[in-house]
Structures are given as structure tokens and as C-alpha cells.
Amino acid sequence: MKKTSIHHVPGNFVVLIFGFAAILRILVGFHPHSGQNNFHGSTKAYGGDFEAQRHWMEITYHLPVGDWYWYDLEYWGLDYPPLTAYVSYVCGLLSHYLVGPESVALDASRGIEDPVHKAYMRVTVLVLDLLIFGSALWYSTAQKDKKSLWAILVALSQPAIILIDHGHFQYNTVALGLSISAFSYMVQPEFISCILGSFLFCLALNFKQMTLYYAPAVFFYLLGRCFSRPKVFILRFLLLGFTVLATFGILWAPLVNFGPSHRSTTAFERIEQVLRRCFPFERGLFEGKVANLWCVLSTKPFNIRDRIDSELQPVVALGFTVAMILPASFSLFRVGYRTFDDVRNHWNSLLWGTTSCALGFFLASFQVHEKSILLALAPCTMLLWEDPSFVDWFSLGCVWSLWPLLQVDRLHVAYVSSVTIFLCLIWVRLIGKGKTKNSETAFSGVLQVVPTLSYLGMVGLHLSQIFLEVPPKLPDLFEVLWSVAGCGMFFVAWFVTCVKLLHARTVDAAIGTTKVKAE
Numbered sequence: 001m002k003k004t005s006i007h008h009v010p011g012n013f014v015v016l017i018f019g020f021a022a023i024l025r026i027l028v029g030f031h032p033h034s035g036q037n038n039f040h041g042s043t044k045a046y047g048g049d050f051e052a053q054r055h056w057m058e059i060t061y062h063l064p065v066g067d068w069y070w071y072d073l074e075y076w077g078l079d080y081p082p083l084t085a086y087v088s089y090v091c092g093l094l095s096h097y098l099v100g101p102e103s104v105a106l107d108a109s110r111g112i113e114d115p116v117h118k119a120y121m122r123v124t125v126l127v128l129d130l131l132i133f134g135s136a137l138w139y140s141t142a143q144k145d146k147k148s149l150w151a152i153l154v155a156l157s158q159p160a161i162i163l164i165d166h167g168h169f170q171y172n173t174v175a176l177g178l179s180i181s182a183f184s185y186m187v188q189p190e191f192i193s194c195i196l197g198s199f200l201f202c203l204a205l206n207f208k209q210m211t212l213y214y215a216p217a218v219f220f221y222l223l224g225r226c227f228s229r230p231k232v233f234i235l236r237f238l239l240l241g242f243t244v245l246a247t248f249g250i251l252w253a254p255l256v257n258f259g260p261s262h263r264s265t266t267a268f269e270r271i272e273q274v275l276r277r278c279f280p281f282e283r284g285l286f287e288g289k290v291a292n293l294w295c296v297l298s299t300k301p302f303n304i305r306d307r308i309d310s311e312l313q314p315v316v317a318l319g320f321t322v323a324m325i326l327p328a329s330f331s332l333f334r335v336g337y338r339t340f341d342d343v344r345n346h347w348n349s350l351l352w353g354t355t356s357c358a359l360g361f362f363l364a365s366f367q368v369h370e371k372s373i374l375l376a377l378a379p380c381t382m383l384l385w386e387d388p389s390f391v392d393w394f395s396l397g398c399v400w401s402l403w404p405l406l407q408v409d410r411l412h413v414a415y416v417s418s419v420t421i422f423l424c425l426i427w428v429r430l431i432g433k434g435k436t437k438n439s440e441t442a443f444s445g446v447l448q449v450v451p452t453l454s455y456l457g458m459v460g461l462h463l464s465q466i467f468l469e470v471p472p473k474l475p476d477l478f479e480v481l482w483s484v485a486g487c488g489m490f491f492v493a494w495f496v497t498c499v500k501l502l503h504a505r506t507v508d509a510a511i512g513t514t515k516v517k518a519e
Contacts, residue, residue, distance in 0.1 A: 013149055018134060021156035024421065025129065025166045029122040031414040033169040036113065039410065045075045046111040048409075050169040052076040054103075054121060055110065057092030060085050062106040066258035069274050075110070079277040082251045083206040087174070091124050125165055125173075133177035140184035140347075140382065151384045154391075154425055158381055159418035160399040164371050167411045172371065175208035176378040183354065183379065186222065187346035191236060194225055195243050202247035209278045213358040213375045220329040221350055224336020283367055285313045289479040290370050291401045291486025292363045293320065299480055317366040324360030324494065328353040331501035348386055349501060355380040356497035363490055370405045373398050373490070387500070389441045392426050393451045394493050400458045401486035404479045442496040450492055457485055 032039070035048025045051070055076045060068055068078050068085055078085060095103045095117065103109060103117040137155050141148045165172050178200050185197035201218055204211040226236040255274055259265040265273075285294045285305055294317065297304040308316055332353040335346060358376035362368055377398045384391045399419060406415050443450055465478050 013146065017149060017153045017156065018130060020153070021134065022126065022130060024157065024418070025126050025162055026122075028162055028166040028411075028414045028418060029126070031167055032410045033118075033167065034409050036410075038111070039408075048169075050121065051111065053088070053169065053171070054112070054117075056080075056085065056088040057095060058104040058106055058109055060089035061092030061096060061104050064258065064261065065254045066270075067260050067262075069255065069270075069277050070260040070262070073277075077277060079280065081206045081209055081278055082255055082274070083203060084171070084208065086251075087128075087171070087207070094124075095120055121169070122166065125169070125171060128171060129165060129173040129177075133173035133180075136177040136180040136184070137382070140180055147385065150429065151382070154384055154422075154429075155381045157418075157422055157425055158377060158395060158399075159415070159422050160377055160395070160402055161374055162418055163399065163402065163406055163411060163414060164374060167414050168371075168405070168409050170371065172208065172374050175204045175211050176374065178204035178207065179211055179214055179354075180378060180382065182218075183350050184347070186218070186225075187343055187350055189340050189343065191225065191229075194222055194236075195239055198222065198240050198243045199247055202244055202251075206248070206251050210369075210372050210375055213361040213372070214354045214379075215357075216325045216329045217332050217350065217353040217357040221332040221336040221353065224333040224338075227333075227337050228340070279367075281314060281367065284310070285317065285366060286368055288370065289404055289476065289483045290368050291373070291483045291490060292368050293487060294364075294368075295483045296487045299484070314366045317364060320364035321361055321366075324364050325357045327498045328356035328360070328501060331498075348383065351379045351383050352497050352500045355383075356494060356501065359490055359494040359497065363487065363494060370402055373401060376490075376493070387441050388429070389443055389451060390493075390496060393443070393454060395422065396458070397454060397486070397489045397493070401482065401489075403462075404482050442500065447492070447496070454489055461485065 033048075033050040035046070035051055038046050056078050059071050059078065063071055065085075071077070078088075092104045099114075099117050099120050103112060103114065103120070134156060137152045141152060161173065161176070164170055182197040182200035182204060185193040185200065188194070188197075198218075201211075201214070205215070222240055223237075226233050226240070229236065252271070252274075256267045256270055259270050285298075286292065289295060294304065296302075305313070332349060335349040335353075340346070355376050358372075358379070362372050362376060377395065380394055381391060396419070399415070399422075403415065406412075461478065461481055470477050
């Protein structure tokens with residue numbers, strides 16, 4: 001995307017947008033976090049994701065790097081890739097000196113919920129969010145006009161992202177920000193930008209393993225860019241391969257070279273241990289009530305987990321996932337392969353493609369978490385002016401699908417407040433100049449009833465949960481209904497992304513393209 005100076009728009013607009021985003025995040029941070037006061041009642045480990053992230057700061061700060069992925073795995077053992085571990089070390093170091101040694105004292109600090117340390121933890125998320133995710137949104141926007149600033153405001157106000165990172169407590173925006181930055185570089189005419197984009201995407205992969213949801217889309221788009229110039233195909237492919245191997249090699253080298261202090265291990269065993277921690281296949285097909293295919297098919301009368309052998313479940317899940325990501329992968333290869341016409345066309349196609357792949361993984365892959373829907377939401381929200389009604393609907397559907405998790409965290413007030421603010425932003429856009437007249441919406445023809453039915457269903461289930469009593473024989477009735485309805489909406493969303501990619505390719509074929517010199 002063309003980078004435009006910040007001075008092209010009034011500075012007060014920028015201050016207002018990022019100030020509003022910061023205040024919204026801070027206010028959500030005053031609500032409970034996951035596992036606060038051990039509300040989950042776990043018998044194995046105290047708390048939830050908040051305590052897990054804090055504990056990782058503790059072990060990375062005090063223990064040698066070789067022990068990080070081996071230490072007391074029953075108590076929130078480190079199970080994110082190396083870059084998360086390094087960031088945890090820096091945060092632990094700062095906590096030791098800014099908050100006090102007791103905040104990250106090895107073992108002795110377990111379960112600590114001191115107000116000062118809580119504030120510190122919240123600040124780390126806030127700073128990394130605005131620094132990485134916020135800057136990614138800013139620099140990936142083509143025009144720094146009021147219309148583009150509105151799109152940035154909407155992206156920064158996504159209730160699902162805010163509630164998970166600043167309420168529940170995680171650092172998803174780091175991986176999401178790195179990914180969006182990577183995409184914005186990959187679609188530049190100069191191939192050197194693809195290499196820089198690959199480096200940033202490798203950082204995202206090494207921060208949160210679930211960014212693999214984007215990997216097929218990225219791989220096939222870049223493969224198409226390599227094939228677009230046959231004479232330099234091998235050179236381009238080798239440069240991308242070297243970038244990936246070098247980035248992974250540098251980040252993984254300490255973990256490969258140094259093993260745990262309590263036992264002798266080979267380099268292969270150390271790599272295997274990190275991979276086992278990052279991809280815990282032993283946990284089963286899915287956990288909790290997630291709005292995907294396998295959770296829905298595990299309800300009566302399907303009971304799919306009882307009908308398919310546990311050893312075959314990962315294979316079946318892989319097959320369905322591949323089938324669902326193929327349309328986007330093929331389309332993006334065609335986009336990358338064709339002569340380079342316009343950055344915006346490539347940018348929009350890559351955003352639709354990464355959204356489609358992320359949805360394919362969310363709906364059909366093995367061991368999916370509710371929070372993984374953020375990976376589909378992040379690139380989708382950047383398409384606000386391409387299809388406003390779809391982005392509005394998908395944004396609300398994503399946060400609605402997280403309700404079963406958010407109510408466990410006691411984020412009821414934060415949920416209602418953040419969704420209300422987001423609805424106000426939609427309303428202001430619709431009544432003001434922000435309403436687009438020429439954008440094509442996916443909700444036409446047969447699909448035009450989808451938003452209305454979805455909104456009625458969302459509100460109806462919320463009201464039913466408030467006023468209806470759950471039958472004793474069906475204690476998880478509403479969680480299941482949330483999963484089924486959410487899965488249905490996300491299947492529609494996946495179908496829309498496939499149609500959008502097909503339509504974009506058809507239009508290109510009709511109008512023709514011209515080669516950009518920089519290509």
C-alpha cells in the first residue's frame with residue numbers, strides 16, 4: 001500500500017482515534033480477567049490465561065532458556081512459540097524492577113493478583129496492542145483521509161479483539177498486527193517488499209502458532225508472485241526460502257542449542273518438545289463449546305467423536321480443512337501469478353483470502369479455540385469500505401460467538417458496553433457521509449435475508465438465556481445453541497469470501513491487466 005504522511009490529515013483526528021482506542025481498552029481492563037480469584041476453580045493450576053501469561057514471565061526471567069519448555073508443565077507450562085517466550089522475558093524483567101521482585105518470584109508468585117501488578121500486566125497488553133496492531137492498521141491504509149481514518153477507528157474498536165485481549169487477557173494483537181503489516185508489504189509491486197513481508201509473517205508465526213491459519217493463503221500468493229516472472233522464479237523462491245529459514249533459525253537457535261538442566265537431550269528432542277507444547281494433539285478434536293463443525297457434529301444425534309476413532313480424527317479434520325482452504329489458495333495463486341495491475345486489487349484479494357483460510361481452519365481443523373475467530377476477523381475488518389454490511393455483520397457475529405467464554409470471565413458489562421459503542425459507530429457511518437453508495441455487498445439475492453435473521457437470532461438467544469430456565473437435563477443448552485448458530489453464520493461467511501475471490505478474479509479477466517514497471 002502507498003504510505004502517506006500523517007500530515008495529510010489533521011493531527012487532532014489521529015490523536016482522537018488512538019486516544020479513543022486507548023481509553024476503550026483501559027476501561028475494559030477494569031473488568032475481571034480470566035481466572036480472577038481462581039473463579040474457574042481449576043484443581044491443577046490457579047486461574048486462567050492471565051496467570052498463564054504472568055507465569056511465563058516468571059519462568060523465562062529466572063530459568064535458563066533450555067528449561068523454558070520443560071519446567072513444571074502441569075502448572076501453565078509454556079506452550080507458545082519462541083518469540084512469545086522472549087517477549088515474556090522482557091516483560092518479566094521490567095516487572096521485576098518496576099513492580100517488584102515478588103511479582104515474578106519463581107514459584108512463590110503463583111496466583112498473585114496484586115492491583116499494581118495487574119495494572120502493569122494490562123499496560124503491557126495496551127502498549128503492545130497500540131504499538132504493533134495500531135501501527136499496522138495505520139501504515140497498511142492506502143490513503144490517510146477521513147474515510148480511511150474511519151476504517152482504522154472501526155478496526156481499533158472491534159469488540160471481540162478488545163474483550164479477549166484487554167478483558168479475558170491475551171496478546172493476540174501482536175500476532176495480528178505483525179500479520180497485517182506482512183500482508184501490506186507483500187502486495188507491493190517491488191518483490192523486495194515480499195521478502196520483508198515474509199520476515200514479518202515469520203515473526204507472527206513465532207509469536208502465536210495459530211497464525212498458521214494464514215499460511216496457505218500467504219504461501220500460494222507468494223508462489224504466484226514467484227511464477228509471475230519465470231526468468232527469476234528460482235531466485236525469488238530461494239530468497240523467500242532463505243528469509244523463512246534464517247528467521248526461524250535465529251529465533252529457535254537458543255532452544256535448539258541449550259537443553260533442560262535436569263536431563264540430557266538431543267537437538268531433535270528439544271525441537272520436538274517445543275512442537276509438542278505448541279501443538280497439543282492429545283487434547284482431542286476440540287475443547288469447550290466452539291462454533292465450528294466438529295463441536296456441532298458432536299451433539300446428538302451425530303455424536304461424531306464416538307463414531308470416528310480418536311487416532312483418525314486429526315486425519316479427518318485435516319481433510320476437511322484442506323478442502324475448505326483450497327478455493328482461497330487457488331484464487332490467491334492466480335492473483336499473485338497475473339501481471340501486476342494495482343496494489344489495491346492485490347491487497348483486497350489477500351485480505352479476502354486470509355479471512356477465507358482462517359475461517360476454513362476455524363470451522364474444520366483440529367483443536368480449535370473460541371478465540372481463534374479473531375484470526376478471521378482481523379483481515380476482514382480492513383475491508384470495511386469494500387463491503388460494509390458484511391464487515392458489520394461478521395464483526396458482530398464474532399463477538400456474539402464469544403459470549404459463552406466471556407460470561408465465564410464475568411465480562412457481561414464490558415461485553416454490552418463495547419458492543420453498544422461499536423453499534424454506535426455503525427449508526428454514525430450509516431447516517432453520515434460514511435455510507436458508501438458504490439460498494440457491492442455480498443448480501444444480495446438469496447443471501448440478503450442473512451443479516452436480518454442473524455441479528456434476530458443473536459438477540460433472541462440473549463433474551464432466551466435471560467428469561468428462560470434451562471432444563472436440568474440440558475445444562476449446556478445455550479452453549480450448544482451458541483455453537484450451532486455461530487457455526488452456521490461462519491459457514492455463510494466462508495462462502496461469501498470464496499464468492500468474493502471468484503468475483504474479483506472474473507473481473508480481472510474481463511478488464512485485462514498491465515504490467516507495473518517495478519514488478
